[in-house]
Amino acid sequence: FPSLPFQAKMSRPVQARRLEGIDKNIWVEFVKLAATYSKVNLGQGFPDFPAPDFLQEALRRALGENHMLHQYTRGFGHPPLVKVLAQFFEKLLGRELDPMTNVMVTVGAYQALFCCFQAFVDEGDEVIVIEPFFDCYETMMKMAGGTPVFVPLRPKAPKDGKLMSSADWQLDPAELASKFSARTKAIVLNSPNNPLGKVFSRGELELIAELCVKHDVLCISDEVYEWLVYDGRQHIRIASLPGMWDRTVIIGSAGKTFSATGWKVGWTVGPDRLLQHLRTVHQNSVYHCATVAQEAVAQGFQRELMLYGKPDSYFVQLPRELQRKRDLLVQSLLAVGMKPIVPEGTYFLVADISEFKSDVPDVPSSDEPYDYRFAKWMIKNKGLAAIPLSAFYSEGHKNSHSNFIRFCFAKEEATLKAANDILQKWKQEKTS
Ligand code: PMP
Numbered sequence: 001f002p003s004l005p006f007q008a009k010m011s012r013p014v015q016a017r018r019l020e021g022i023d024k025n026i027w028v029e030f031v032k033l034a035a036t037y038s039k040v041n042l043g044q045g046f047p048d049f050p051a052p053d054f055l056q057e058a059l060r061r062a063l064g065e066n067h068m069l070h071q072y073t074r075g076f077g078h079p080p081l082v083k084v085l086a087q088f089f090e091k092l093l094g095r096e097l098d099p100m101t102n103v104m105v106t107v108g109a110y111q112a113l114f115c116c117f118q119a120f121v122d123e124g125d126e127v128i129v130i131e132p133f134f135d136c137y138e139t140m141m142k143m144a145g146g147t148p149v150f151v152p153l154r155p156k157a158p159k160d161g162k163l164m165s166s167a168d169w170q171l172d173p174a175e176l177a178s179k180f181s182a183r184t185k186a187i188v189l190n191s192p193n194n195p196l197g198k199v200f201s202r203g204e205l206e207l208i209a210e211l212c213v214k215h216d217v218l219c220i221s222d223e224v225y226e227w228l229v230y231d232g233r234q235h236i237r238i239a240s241l242p243g244m245w246d247r248t249v250i251i252g253s254a255g256k257t258f259s260a261t262g263w264k265v266g267w268t269v270g271p272d273r274l275l276q277h278l279r280t281v282h283q284n285s286v287y288h289c290a291t292v293a294q295e296a297v298a299q300g301f302q303r304e305l306m307l308y309g310k311p312d313s314y315f316v317q318l319p320r321e322l323q324r325k326r327d328l329l330v331q332s333l334l335a336v337g338m339k340p341i342v343p344e345g346t347y348f349l350v351a352d353i354s355e356f357k358s359d360v361p362d363v364p365s366s367d368e369p370y371d372y373r374f375a376k377w378m379i380k381n382k383g384l385a386a387i388p389l390s391a392f393y394s395e396g397h398k399n400s401h402s403n404f405i406r407f408c409f410a411k412e413e414a415t416l417k418a419a420n421d422i423l424q425k426w427k428q429e430k431t432s
Pocket of ligand 1: 045107108109110111134190194222224252253254255256261264265266
């Protein structure tokens with residue numbers, strides 16, 4: 001094109017307005033740091049132990065058995081998977097479900113969340129988020145034009161010198177009620193909660209449900225850690241409370257459920273009235289999830305349905321194993337003076353590092369919250385990766401919650417032992 005001026009480089013702004021202010025992401029930075037420096041990575045939330053044999057076998061079978069499993073399947077969910085999910089959730093919720101309209105399969109729980117925000121949130125809508133929260137809630141709702149309204153879980157000191165538990169972090173009922181208004185479109189509930197591991201009690205869920213019904217508000221219920229509850233606690237599904245089925249989307253993840261986070265198979269369960277809009281987003285974004293992975297997850301659920309509540313069930317065995325690992329990490333942290341907040345669920349544990357402030361004087365100073373600087377220092381200098389808790393707070397609240405870091409304990413025993421060795425060595429260095 002000889003007539004074109006030589007500088008044909010684009011000069012106009014290319015970024016859509018909806019991306020303003022949401023381009024930074026803590027995971028990119030910390031995943032890179034952990035990969036570069038850490039010897040032991042208890043940062044990002046994924047198991048380093050294998051997915052169960054029955055699931056791996058199911059995938060191998062799916063790959064070899066039927067060549068049509070390499071092709072497209074039904075866009076809203078592979079029929080065997082939506083059928084077995086419907087059967088499973090009928091049992092859990094005590095209501096009849098139609099696999100074709102009450103269940104939709106997504107690319108991990110992450111895409112289920114994306115579908116919810118795109119489908120329900122308009123410019124100017126407010127969405128209540130309980131802090132601390134899984135960070136993508138805020139950015140995803142902002143991308144849809146919504147405004148987050150934060151309400152904190154407030155810690156209460158435990159009595160009698162007991163260790164703090166995630167149950168000691170509670171909502172203030174009056175404060176929660178004050179956040180609901182005519183502009184509130186939805187509340188995001190995450191129980192068991194990432195990062196604290198809090199399992200919301202029936203009383204707390206009833207309070208949230210009452211407010212949702214009173215103000216005619218939707219509930220986006222992220223339940224990806226539904227099977228990971230400890231010490232005999234029970235995960236209660238808010239959709240089973242009076243008035244809530246009609247206004248709740250339940251979100252789940254095969255990644256968390258079957259220790260296979262890389263498969264990225266997730267689902268939504270809810271009334272057709274809500275799911276029909278999720279289907280619109282799904283079919284106009286990803287449209288489809290890998291068929292073989294869906295087939296293998298379907299077989300995993302068929303096994304679990306047969307073994308429901310029995311000792312051989314993975315959903316019984318996994319939490320038992322993880323509770324033991326949680327307790328190992330609690331002991332390691334206590335031994336060096338980090339105060340663990342004992343989680344009732346999930347595979348995360350938050351530890352208080354305030355006593356380390358005087359012991360680690362060489363943490364560089366900057367405008368970043370202390371826990372960011374501490375976590376980066378720990379990865380680089382001790383080879384142990386964890387995530388700063390303030391990453392799970394909104395911008396205005398980060399600095400007031402910067403004395404904690406989050407560890408993931410869904411790890412091989414050898415990994416937890418290696419973490420313990422680093423901590424013990426660190427303690428000796430501190431005292432010598
Ligand atoms: N919700 C929460 C609370 C999570 O912690 C995660 C993963 N860390 C997800 C959703 C996303 O799950 P998935 O890997 O199935 O997309």
